[in-house]
Structure formats: C-alpha cells, structure tokens
Amino acid sequence: MPDMNPRAWHRKASRPVSVWMAVFVLAGLAHPWLPNATWLLVHIFTLGILANSIVLWSQNLTERxxxxxxxxxxxxxxxARTYALNAGIVLVLVGATWAGALVVAVVLAWHAWALFTQVRTASRRHPAPTAFLLSACCLPVGALFGAALAQGLPGPWQGAVRQAHIVTNVGGFVGLAAMGALSVLFPAMWRTRGHDRAGLAVWLGLGGVVVAVAGSLGRADWVVAAGVLVVVAGWVWLAQGFVVNALRGTASYPGLSALCAVAWLIGGLTWFAVRLLRGDAEVPVLPLLVGFAGQLLIGTMSYLMPTTMGGGPAAVKAGLRELNRGTWTRVVLCNAGLAVWLAAGSSLVRIAASLVSVGALVAFLPLLGRAVKAQVGVIKAARRG
Structure with missing residues (x-):
C-alpha cells in the first residue's frame, strides 16, 4: 500500500486546491481572450477551489x-473520491456538463455516505459533522440544477432554476459547511472559548435553503425571501457568539477574514431578501462569492494549513506568523475594494477595485509558500537538536 499516513494523505488530497488556485489566477489574467469568461471563472472558483476544499476539510474536521x-x-x-471529483469538474468546464455534473453528484453522494457512517458510529456527538453531512447532500442537487441550466430551459424556468442553483450551492453546500467549521474554528482563531450555538443554526440554515429552493422553483419571490431570511436568522444566531469572541479575543488574519466574511453573507442575503420583496430577483453574486466564500476560504486555510502541518507549537507559530503578515492591510484592501467594486459607476474604477480586492486574497499564495518554508525550517531544526 502507498504511504497513507495522515500528512501524506492530506498533502495528496490538498494538491487539487493549489492547482485550481493557479488555474484561477491564470484564467483571470487571460479572461479578455476566453469565451464565456465570467462563467468559467465562477465555476473554476466554486467547483475547482471551493468544492475540493470543502470535501477535503469536512473529512479532516469530522475526524478531529x-x-x-x-x-x-x-x-x-x-x-479516489478526490480524483473522481476533479475529473467531473474538468468535464463541466470543457462543456460536457451533464456528464460532469453527474460525476460530481455521485462523488458528493459517496462523500455524504462516508460522513454519515462516521457520524453514526462515533461515540462522541458534535453538530459540526452533521453540518458537513448536510452540506455534502446539497451539492448533488445544485449540480443537477446547473446541468439543466447548461441545456437551456424554456421561458421563466431558466431564471427560476438559476436562483435555485445558487441558493442550493451557496446557502446549502458552502453555507452549511461554513457553519459547521466556524462553530469550532472561529473561537480558536480568536483564542477564546466558544459558544455552542451551532445546532440550531445548522437546522435553521437547512430549513431556509429548502424553503428558498421551493420558492424559486415555484416562482414565488415572497417564499424565496422567507427562506433566505430563515438562513439569515441561523447565521445571526451563530454570529452572536462570534461577536463575543472578537470582542474578547486577539485579532489575526484568519479571525478578521472570517468575521468580515460572515458580515458579507448576512448583509448580502438580507439585501437579497429585501430586493425579492420589491420584485427584483437578482442574486448578489459578488458579495456572496468574493466577500463571503472567497474571504472565508482564504481565512480558514490561513489557520488550518499550519495547524494541520503541525511540528510542535514553535513550528505552528512560525507558519501562522507568515500567514498573518499584513493582516490589517489585506483585510481592508479586500473589503474596501469589494465595496468600491459594487458601488462604482465607472467600468475602469470597477476593474481597478476588483484587482485590489481579489489581489488581497491572492496574496495568500506567496505567503503560504513562506509559511511552509518557515514551518519546515523549525521542524528540521528541532530534529537536528
């Protein structure tokens, strides 16, 4: 059997995330020459980066x-699930949408079954693995919605299914996984004690997604708005503990990024619900993908990568120190840049703001290289000593 110790497995399973991040940066630079560039960039990020990250870390954190x-x-x-997932993602991106969506759906159903088996047989109970399980159940549904969209639907069904697709994937797949992870990781990022609010929050999140998807497919905006507000209620309930952590704890890049990400999610979903009640069903994609999902991903990875790599307190501290460089500058540039990106009327200003906002997130990549080098250096020094 090949080397499958925890570090070797995690290194192999995390490699696709790094590859897709590089692909995303290259595709962003080349987007003026790419056909359907916006769709491509969104799906490289959501499937290539987010889906791989959630599958990887939901397994890792469930065990923890x-x-x-x-x-x-x-x-x-x-x-094998990781490799099959990425094969499905490639099929989606090259245009074999139904085949790719089916592969992604089967892989996530398999992943959900694996998590269910662990939760069922565990002697300990914790709401976070349940959230990961429910999250994994959402993506197969969202993937099939996406495949239907690619084929084209008649009349108002295209917009209705697109809305259901976004709600299922962002509110369900990403949102529930984030609820589970942050219920434990957020207080750890701020070095404070946690507040056990995840149980109710997760079920409110799931219930809200189900109602919002049903409203989308029934083309009833008020039902969608009601479901979205239930999701918001779940996040507000959970975020009360986060605010206490932030007021009592020590600021760091992971902690500030996670706090800002949750604020963008709550604000974006609330604005979406208000707009729905006014007859405007346009989903606020940028706040949800960049402000929430992108920022949360980079923030949590900035905490999890050094702690998972290990090597002792000194080594972990060295890795975290590198990933915390420029904390306030990066957080301010990302969030202020996104705010200008959303508010600006000039296309040139929007382009400049987007580069600032996304660039602040992409700074994670060179800092990660520095963190790994620093952490490995401490580990090797300790072994020599």
Whole structure:
C-alpha cells in the first residue's frame, strides 16, 4: 500500500486546491481572450477551489471533532473520491456538463455516505459533522440544477432554476459547511472559548435553503425571501457568539477574514431578501462569492494549513506568523475594494477595485509558500537538536 499516513494523505488530497488556485489566477489574467469568461471563472472558483476544499476539510474536521481518526486503509477511497471529483469538474468546464455534473453528484453522494457512517458510529456527538453531512447532500442537487441550466430551459424556468442553483450551492453546500467549521474554528482563531450555538443554526440554515429552493422553483419571490431570511436568522444566531469572541479575543488574519466574511453573507442575503420583496430577483453574486466564500476560504486555510502541518507549537507559530503578515492591510484592501467594486459607476474604477480586492486574497499564495518554508525550517531544526 502507498504511504497513507495522515500528512501524506492530506498533502495528496490538498494538491487539487493549489492547482485550481493557479488555474484561477491564470484564467483571470487571460479572461479578455476566453469565451464565456465570467462563467468559467465562477465555476473554476466554486467547483475547482471551493468544492475540493470543502470535501477535503469536512473529512479532516469530522475526524478531529468526533475524535475518530480513520484507519490508513480508508485513505485510498478518499483519494479516489478526490480524483473522481476533479475529473467531473474538468468535464463541466470543457462543456460536457451533464456528464460532469453527474460525476460530481455521485462523488458528493459517496462523500455524504462516508460522513454519515462516521457520524453514526462515533461515540462522541458534535453538530459540526452533521453540518458537513448536510452540506455534502446539497451539492448533488445544485449540480443537477446547473446541468439543466447548461441545456437551456424554456421561458421563466431558466431564471427560476438559476436562483435555485445558487441558493442550493451557496446557502446549502458552502453555507452549511461554513457553519459547521466556524462553530469550532472561529473561537480558536480568536483564542477564546466558544459558544455552542451551532445546532440550531445548522437546522435553521437547512430549513431556509429548502424553503428558498421551493420558492424559486415555484416562482414565488415572497417564499424565496422567507427562506433566505430563515438562513439569515441561523447565521445571526451563530454570529452572536462570534461577536463575543472578537470582542474578547486577539485579532489575526484568519479571525478578521472570517468575521468580515460572515458580515458579507448576512448583509448580502438580507439585501437579497429585501430586493425579492420589491420584485427584483437578482442574486448578489459578488458579495456572496468574493466577500463571503472567497474571504472565508482564504481565512480558514490561513489557520488550518499550519495547524494541520503541525511540528510542535514553535513550528505552528512560525507558519501562522507568515500567514498573518499584513493582516490589517489585506483585510481592508479586500473589503474596501469589494465595496468600491459594487458601488462604482465607472467600468475602469470597477476593474481597478476588483484587482485590489481579489489581489488581497491572492496574496495568500506567496505567503503560504513562506509559511511552509518557515514551518519546515523549525521542524528540521528541532530534529537536528
């Protein structure tokens, strides 16, 4: 059997995230010459980067939170899911949408079953793995909605299914996974004690997504708005504990990014619900993808990568120190840039603001390289000593 110790498995499973990040940056630079560039960039980010990250970290964190590290013999199957997921993503991106969506749906259903088995057999109970399980159940539905959109639907159905697709993927797949992870990671990022609010928040989040999707397919904007506001209620309930953590804790890049991401989500969804009640069903994509999903992903990875790599307190501290460089500058540039991007009337100003906002997130990549080098240096020095 190949080397499947925890670090070797995690390194192999996390490689697609790094590859898709590089692809995203290259595609962003080349977007003026790419056909359907906006759709391509959105799906490289949501499927290539986000889906891979959620599948990877939901497995990792489920084991941590349940105190149930799987046997090394289970790792090849997990890697097989990762490889199959990425094969499906490539099929979607090259235009074989139905085939790719079917592969993605099957892989996430398989992943959900694996998580269910762990939750069912664990001696410990924790709301976060349940959130990861429910999150994994959402993406197969969202993927099939996306495949239907690619084929083209008659009349108002295209808009209705597009709305259901976004609500399922952002509110369900990404949102529920974020709820589960942040219920534990947020207080750790701020170095404070947590507040156990995740249980109710997760079920409010799931219930709101179900209602909003039903409203989308029924073309009833007021039902969609009601479902979205239930999702917001779940996040507000959870975020009360986050605010307490932030007031009592120590600021860091991961903690500030996560706090701003949750604020963008709550604000974006509330604005969406208000607009729905006024007869405007346009989903606020930028606040949800850049402000919430993108910022949350980079923030949580900035915390999880050094802590997962390990090597002792000194090594982890060295890695975190590198990933915390320019904390306030990066957070301000990302969020202020996004605000200008949304508000500006000039296309040139929007382009400049988008480069500032996304560039502040992309700064994670060179800093990650520095963090790994610093952390490995401390680990090697300790071994020599």
């Amino acid at each position: 939170f349940l105190g149930q590290r799987l046997d090394d013999a289970a790792r090849p199957a997990q890697l």
